[in-house]
Amino acid sequence: MTDTDDTTNGEQDRRLVQGWQGRFFEDFSVGDVYKHPYGRTVTETDNVWFTNLTMNLNPMHFNEAYASETEFGERLVDGTFVIALAVGMSVVDVSANATANLGYDNIRHHAPVFHGDTIFAESEVIDTRESESRDHVGIVTTELRAYNQDDDLVLSLERTPMVLKRESANPSAAQPTGWPDGVGTQPEDLK
Template sequence: MRPPRAFTEVAPGRYRESRGLYYDEFDVGDVIEHRPGRTVTETDNIWMSLLSLNAHPLHIDAAYAEETEFGRPVVSSLVTLAIVGGMSTNGTSARAVANLGWEEIRLSTPVFVGDTLTAESEVVAKRLSRSRPDTGVVTFRTRGLKSDGAEVMVFTRSALIPCAGGGGAA
């Protein structure tokens, strides 16, 4: 019996969980749904806001936030980016040699404590690397979504990913 793609047989009857896809397994137009979702907590917002030195009172001062148009603290966009970016990693770049960067980060809807986020990534481009044999650059457009389907963020990210048989983390 051939093990499912998510596992590699390392000895007869013994399988190692493997994560991520090789460059060859991505096709432009593919959409990957990233699950499970993640409910944002007050602790997430306070810790990340303070860790990143983003001390804007809209994120960490409930009394201040009550007087704004939102009526409550807004989760820092750095928290949202960290959660959406992190949740997309396993499905897009778990085998990556390097993350090459983000572009066009857009924030479309505020996020509040208690919102549950999911994400999806579309493969928007791919090409073989010109400088590193046996690898390719895959570009993803990732959308962060609330459980009601509202888009909260979108960004483009590229990663250097090994070709099948070309190496990569086991």
């Protein structure tokens, strides 16, 4: 594997380049804020499917006639879908290298979410500590906040995953997180 873009006979050398590997325990500092990439527009289908999958029988989520008579005047997006969406959005920055999620605390729905709202999420590191029982991980607590397209805070929660230490994960360009050894292009394939 080469770290240069040298050319040979007018052609560029091929090389494996390490992509984003996620953060490891050592990368987290209290006070850091990660604005997670991409917003996600919530569709009616998201809400109906999630409501049905989880057997949430509150008609506020699936009965337009009922919901139209409430103070909101329309169906609300299932709050547990909003939690799942925001947590999912945070994985790329917070828990791509987690071995377990230890807890979700202080969950608050601050404003309703409606079909067509676009959700954006960010996480702020509020605590880090070494694991007392596992040398290969540390424990990170973040406050996850989700906003709609109008900058209304719609959700906040504290999330605490156990995150691998870099030396235990040993990621590489040839074997990034989640890839089995030997799958795909290998350094010897580029020679």
